[in-house]
Amino acid sequence: MVLTLRTKQLMTSSLSTGVMVIPTAIAWGTGSTAFTENSSALNSECERNTISSTDLQSQTIEFTGTLATTEAVGSTIYEVGLFNTASSVAFILDTMYPLNKTSSIEFDTIFIMRNK
């Protein structure tokens, strides 16, 4: 599980520029290689969808996206990521124990960030 260096740099620079690139999409992939802070993409992305909801509470923010029944059918999902597609920024990259995606299942994916 990695909060990327790029995210920290963007948050810091936003204090100077007043501009912050924000997450817009959640992606799923089939690669299993662990990420480092300098990683910038999933190992093998198979699907990307726009964030469906954002919940901001004080210092915590949650981003939710859904991998629909019709998407990535037959894939084994090992990795998920939080992105800004237009700016090609990866905020969070995560690997997990694999999940088999079928047409009878949709996966809701939630990323929870906090500024401590």
Place this chain on the structure above:
Amino acid sequence: MANASDVGLLIGSILSDKNQMKQELVFQGGTSAFGYQFGGNIYPEHRSSIVSSNVISSDTFVIGHPVQGVMDEGYKWVSSTGGYDSQTWVRVVNQNNTFEDYFETNRFIDTVNSTGLWSSTLFEYQLDSSDILQSKSVAINNQIYTRATLTVSASDTTYLTSQLSFNGGTSWQTVTLGTESIGSSTTISGLKYKLTCTSSSTAIYDVKLSYS
């Protein structure tokens, strides 16, 4: 090689220069400038990732679906928010194998089995005597976790009974806050915690669970 006498002369010379500089600054009417640095940390962290599996039954109509989107096959229309038949958290992974909840949302509260009150404005969970705060699975990744340490920040922890489940809530064991516990019955069904208030009211501000 410099001897003690040389070192003494050197230090004396530095002190002399320093005093002379101070005097010259005064005579020139100069003012000393002092720079202050104030430190503040920005500490963003990725707390948790959750993947929930929403299972669609065979008679649910799904627009665009190659099988369940075919008309005249007896599929049911369902609401957009309840279009699946069951929802299960299948993965919850946390930064550094440490779950933390500051109760800014009630995401991890098992509202069915908890009897206290979550405050969405104070960001705390309030327990009166006999009230229970039970979590959903706070760590689940198809792994067996055998060790965990539960820490609680609260208005008073004196009257809290703390329990952990290493098998998704099937069985519970009493634990001591801040002390590592070894799971007595462990499965891949995930970790949950339970806090029971045995006496006066308590506000829970923060729960932390480190595990391996």
